[in-house]
Amino acid sequence: MQDLLVAVLDSWDRGNRILTNLLQSLPEGGLEARATAGSPSVRQMFGHMYHERMISLQEETPEFAGGVPEKEWAAVEDRAQMAELLADSGRRVRNAVDSRVRQGRQLDLSYDHPILFLQLLSFHEAYHHGQIKLALKLSGVPLSDDVAGPLTWDVWRRRTAAAD
Numbered sequence: 001m002q003d004l005l006v007a008v009l010d011s012w013d014r015g016n017r018i019l020t021n022l023l024q025s026l027p028e029g030g031l032e033a034r035a036t037a038g039s040p041s042v043r044q045m046f047g048h049m050y051h052e053r054m055i056s057l058q059e060e061t062p063e064f065a066g067g068v069p070e071k072e073w074a075a076v077e078d079r080a081q082m083a084e085l086l087a088d089s090g091r092r093v094r095n096a097v098d099s100r101v102r103q104g105r106q107l108d109l110s111y112d113h114p115i116l117f118l119q120l121l122s123f124h125e126a127y128h129h130g131q132i133k134l135a136l137k138l139s140g141v142p143l144s145d146d147v148a149g150p151l152t153w154d155v156w157r158r159r160t161a162a163a164d
């Protein structure tokens with residue numbers, strides 16, 4: 001059972017790494033890309049994913065919450081700052097779920113089990129990951145599969161020393 005929790009938390013960490021890899025591999029002008037004129041920009045989508053993490057923490061596990069951005073689709077200035085926010089919120093989510101599972105305690109507002117919170121966020125972020133790739137393509141600054149593959153799918157498959 002403990003191994004399962006470790007594996008689930010590892011999957012969250014890998015998802016966070018993949019999202020950060022996507023952020024850092026965006027082509028020039030990629031942050032401003034949009035799928036359609038009325039769609040959020042890639043920059044706004046990253047802000048939105050961060051906001052979703054932080055508002056959820058505040059609602060579900062206030063003991064792990066940090067500041068919630070005032071605007072849901074607020075644009076973050078630069079990539080380095082966004083990467084830091086993803087790292088910080090990713091750690092908070094991980095620690096929140098780890099703590100509640102170990103205590104055998106529900107989250108405060110929703111979910112049958114704390115793991116479902118992680119699954120929801122992973123689903124949400126994968127959904128926006130696809131939207132970001134599409135926005136890049138439609139804006140003429142696509143991320144090629146050669147670049148994206150090692151930064152995404154390979155992160156899931158890679159065996160680490162810890163798994164041997």
Ligand code: NI
Pocket residue numbers: 048124128
């Ligand atoms: Ni969303």
